[in-house]
Amino acid sequence: SAVISQKPSRDICQRGTSLTIQCQVDSQVTMMFWYRQQPGQSLTLIATANQGSEATYESGFVIDKFPISRPNLTFSTLTVSNMSPEDSSIYLCSVSGGRAGETQYFGPGTRLLVL
Amino acid sequence: RKEVEQDPGPFNVPEGATVAFNCTYSNSASQSFFWYRQDCRKEPKLLMSVYSSGNEDGRFTAQLNRASQYISLLIRDSKLSDSATYLCVVTNLGNMLTFGGGTRLMVKP
Numbered sequence: 001s002a003v004i005s006q007k008p009s010r011d012i013c014q015r016g017t018s019l020t021i022q023c024q025v026d027s028q029v030t031m032m033f034w035y036r037q038q039p040g041q042s043l044t045l046i047a048t049a050n051q052g053s054e055a056t057y058e059s060g061f062v063i064d065k066f067p068i069s070r071p072n073l074t075f076s077t078l079t080v081s082n083m084s085p086e087d088s089s090i091y092l093c094s095v096s097g098g099r100a101g102e103t104q105y106f107g108p109g110t111r112l113l114v115l
Numbered sequence: 116r117k118e119v120e121q122d123p124g125p126f127n128v129p130e131g132a133t134v135a136f137n138c139t140y141s142n143s144a145s146q147s148f149f150w151y152r153q154d155c156r157k158e159p160k161l162l163m164s165v166y167s168s169g170n171e172d173g174r175f176t177a178q179l180n181r182a183s184q185y186i187s188l189l190i191r192d193s194k195l196s197d198s199a200t201y202l203c204v205v206t207n208l209g210n211m212l213t214f215g216g217g218t219r220l221m222v223k224p
Contacts, residue, residue: 041216042202042214042215042216042217043159043202043214044214045211045212092158096210102147102149102164102206102210103149103161104151104159104161104204104212106158106159106160107158108157108158109157109158111156
């Protein structure tokens with residue numbers, strides 16, 4: 001299994017500002033994933049972050065709003081830009097594991113509240 | 116129609132009860148199936164994989180019916196500590212996960 005940490009664990013931000021969330025993994029991984037979990041809802045994949053290439057975004061998510069960096073095989077950042085109250089959510093990073101990469105290990109999440 | 120659908124609950128059951136959750140998926144090409152557990156204010160964690168032949172782990176039994184495209188989770192002898200949200204997860208090509216909305220279980224003394 002992988003041990004994943006995220007910073008910050010929570011934040012309260014003003015609308016119009018940006019927040020960068022960091023994700024650190026204790027082992028080298030090819031792909032890292034960023035999810036959003038809105039209040040009372042399940043997880044939605046935002047993008048897949050590959051080291052050395054641009055992130056791949058899912059439908060409904062764009063790079064200008066959620067720029068992602070992946071400078072090495074153990075680290076990634078997700079920025080939530082020009083925030084609005086609708087961005088209030090939990091943001092989780094994850095990596096694949098298991099024998100065939102079919103298991104997903106999640107970080108503890110970043111709880112964001114936008115006022 | 117959502118790709119993975121679950122009854123959101125909550126299911127309120129007494130300790131010791133048996134409870135079952137179902138989940139349906141729309142993509143017949145889905146490849147792998149899982150149940151994840153998410154405790155309140157925590158991240159999801161893998162509970163068990165689901166195979167066509169069925170999968171049992173202690174008090175938990177998972178079943179997959181590919182013909183009807185549904186997955187089930189049975190919990191026997193419920194404990195207070197089983198209270199959580201149970202997420203049905205399906206993977207398609209490339210191991211991309213799709214999460215159901217989750218089913219909330221409350222086990223009461």
